[in-house]
Amino acid sequence: MPPVSTPAIMLRRIAYGDFDLIITFFSLNIGKITLMAKNAINSKKRFAGILEPFSVLQIVYSTPKGKGLSVLQEASLIQPFTFIRQNITKTAYASYMAELLHDWTEEGHSHEALFDLFFYILRELDKPDSTGAELSILFQMRFMAISGFQPGLSACIACRKPVDQMDQQVFAMDLKKGGLLCDPCRSGTGGFFSLSKGTLKQLLWMAGGDLKKAARIRLTSLALEEGTRFLEAFVPFHLGREPKSLKFLQQLRKGN
Ligand SMILES: [Zn+2]
Known part of the structure; x- marks a missing residue:
């Protein structure tokens, strides 16, 4: 050849x-x-x-x-992308994203959208004033969408009622079923991640539309915290294992 x-x-x-x-x-x-x-x-x-x-x-x-x-x-x-490698937190975020790509894609199958996404995220992460947390959420939301595992965040996955038509402000996320459950549909009280309505909206903004516009969205501190916790549970759950680099990243954040 x-x-x-x-x-x-x-x-x-x-x-x-x-x-x-x-x-x-x-x-x-x-x-x-x-x-x-x-x-x-x-x-x-x-x-x-x-x-x-x-x-x-x-x-x-x-x-x-x-x-x-x-x-x-x-x-x-x-x-x-020298700045990424000179900064341990940026390196940890990039390693997590690289591990997702490594473990979730097959050899020899081209994924132009994933290549463009990772290249774009690395370019942003390499900028001196960027932090990894929001870019990681952006990457995970887009990565899941491209891979066909996007969590259901706009409507109850059981009764299909849209979030916009509900009065409740906090929603239970069912990892196994892949999305949110409204209060009448959820059974039991334990074992759920909670996401507020505002977080759901912000995650959906990040998942869709133009990538550059999505990258300019500044998440509220609540959305950043809830989104990080949820995605770093949701993504490994659907990947079927805990990425090693994610453990390192989480330890690093705890130490800061
Ligand atoms: Zn429901």
Whole structure:
């Protein structure tokens, strides 16, 4: 097969022996792809020190005949996103998002919308005055919507009554059923996350419409707190496991 060239965001890398790296990228043209980068550890010349997490690269790789990983041939920098890697909290947020992409997408299936979303979020996160919390909510809402797991936030998932037509101000979220339940429909009192009406609205604003406009929304502190708690439970629940990077992120926030 002739070499393939595509823009790609680096998700993770692990050392393979003393010289090589195994790198997983999320690429524009092919989606998730795992490549062998030979001599990447010792030879600074080979890839000029640009194989860093979250950097966006133009990569060229080739696939060997028969078995074995495809091999990274060339890489040139599109965006280094240095500020993210210099800040531990930003790194923790980016790692969580990268892990969601890594664990939830299949090798070799292109997802242009997810590539554009992650690239955009990283660009915003790299800005000196940005914080990760709102961007993480934006990412999770959009990621779930694109993946077909968007939580039901606009109407009761049992009786279908729209939130706008209800007087109650706080709603129970049922993780398993994937959305909110109105008071008459919920049974029992425990085991629910509560989201206020205002939070529901703000999360829905973030999930839909133009991405740049959604990124300019400033969440209220209540929406930020409720949204973070809810999504960081909802997303792992539907992913089927707890991302390691999420535990680290939560510990880091607790310490601050
Ligand atoms: Zn109901």
